[in-house]
Amino acid sequence: MRLYSAPMATFPRYAIYHAAAPGTDLDRFGAQLLGYDAYSGEDLPFPEGIMQIAPDWRDLTKDPRKYGFHATLKAPMSLSPGKTEPELLAACEAFAAKPRPIPVITPVVGSISGFIAVVPAAPSPELERLAEDCTREFDSFRALLTPEDRARRNPSDLTPRQREYLDRWGYPYVMEEFRFHMTLTGRLAAERREPILTMLRNSFSAVGLKTLAIDRIAVFRQENADSRFRIVKDWQLHRDA
Numbered sequence: 001m002r003l004y005s006a007p008m009a010t011f012p013r014y015a016i017y018h019a020a021a022p023g024t025d026l027d028r029f030g031a032q033l034l035g036y037d038a039y040s041g042e043d044l045p046f047p048e049g050i051m052q053i054a055p056d057w058r059d060l061t062k063d064p065r066k067y068g069f070h071a072t073l074k075a076p077m078s079l080s081p082g083k084t085e086p087e088l089l090a091a092c093e094a095f096a097a098k099p100r101p102i103p104v105i106t107p108v109v110g111s112i113s114g115f116i117a118v119v120p121a122a123p124s125p126e127l128e129r130l131a132e133d134c135t136r137e138f139d140s141f142r143a144l145l146t147p148e149d150r151a152r153r154n155p156s157d158l159t160p161r162q163r164e165y166l167d168r169w170g171y172p173y174v175m176e177e178f179r180f181h182m183t184l185t186g187r188l189a190a191e192r193r194e195p196i197l198t199m200l201r202n203s204f205s206a207v208g209l210k211t212l213a214i215d216r217i218a219v220f221r222q223e224n225a226d227s228r229f230r231i232v233k234d235w236q237l238h239r240d241a
Contacts, residue, residue: 010078010143011224014088016134017070018182019218019234025207026107030069030118033184033200034061038068038220041230053199060196063186064115067229071182073134073217075171076229078143085221088141089233092219095137096235103127103214105180109201114188116197117181118204124180127214130237131178134217135169145170180214215239 020027022039031037032047035058050057067076079088105120105127112119120127145166153172155163162172173179184200218234 011222013076013078013222015072015076015220015229016074016092016138017218017220018073018214018216019070019231021216026209026212027069029204029207030182030184034065034069036065036068036228038070038229038231047203054196060185060188064183065228068220068231069182070220071180073131074138076222077141077170079141080143083141089219091138091141092217093235096217096237099238099240100130101126102237102239103130105212105214107209107212109184109197109204111193111197112179112181115183116185116188116200117183119181127180128178130214131180132175135174139169142170
């Protein structure tokens with residue numbers, strides 16, 4: 001089986017993410033912390049006072065800012081030869097229209113692999129199934145990894161199963177390796193993590209969000225290697241009766 005494509009990645013790239021509905025408290029919370037609105041493509045001012053607590057906040061959020069506030073369901077990919085953006089959007093619309101159980105989580109702010117994110121307080125089989133369905137159903141749109149793309153995933157740092165998934169699905173954190181997270185910071189040094197985590201937990205507590213329905217998907221597009229991802233279109237998932 002051929003695992004890799006030609007040496008150069010092609011643009012634009014697309015990703016299928018969960019994104020909070022525009023204008024909701026969760027959307028504003030994440031977008032303002034990142035300083036970027038993926039719906040409008042505009043920069044946003046950081047929340048008042050955050051630069052006094054963390055003067056390097058712009059640097060701490062540099063990596064997630066590029067992607068916008070989201071949770072990955074199908075990781076960024078170039079389109080495979082012959083596939084088009086309208087076809088991808090049509091496939092997402094059909095996916096969203098298919099009745100399914102809607103995952104509902106208790107969202108909390110936690111640390112995952114050294115960065116801080118909104119994560120579920122407890123595992124959700126429905127959420128894991130949604131992510132698996134996205135991984136499988138949209139894979140025909142994914143161009144094969146380039147050697148450079150694979151190298152960027154640092155395969156030597158992955159487990160054998162994660163390397164297998166990287167080669168099969170283009171992303172190592174799928175199936176039982178999937179962890180839902182809506183990223184708020186880049187990877188933090190250990191000594192920075194606890195005070196930042198405390199600050200963000202306090203901020204999130206003020207939002208008052210007790211439950212979160214993962215009931216939306218969105219297609220994000222990145223025009224070139226230097227540009228940020230921006231939402232092309234989003235859909236509400238159809239709830240199973």
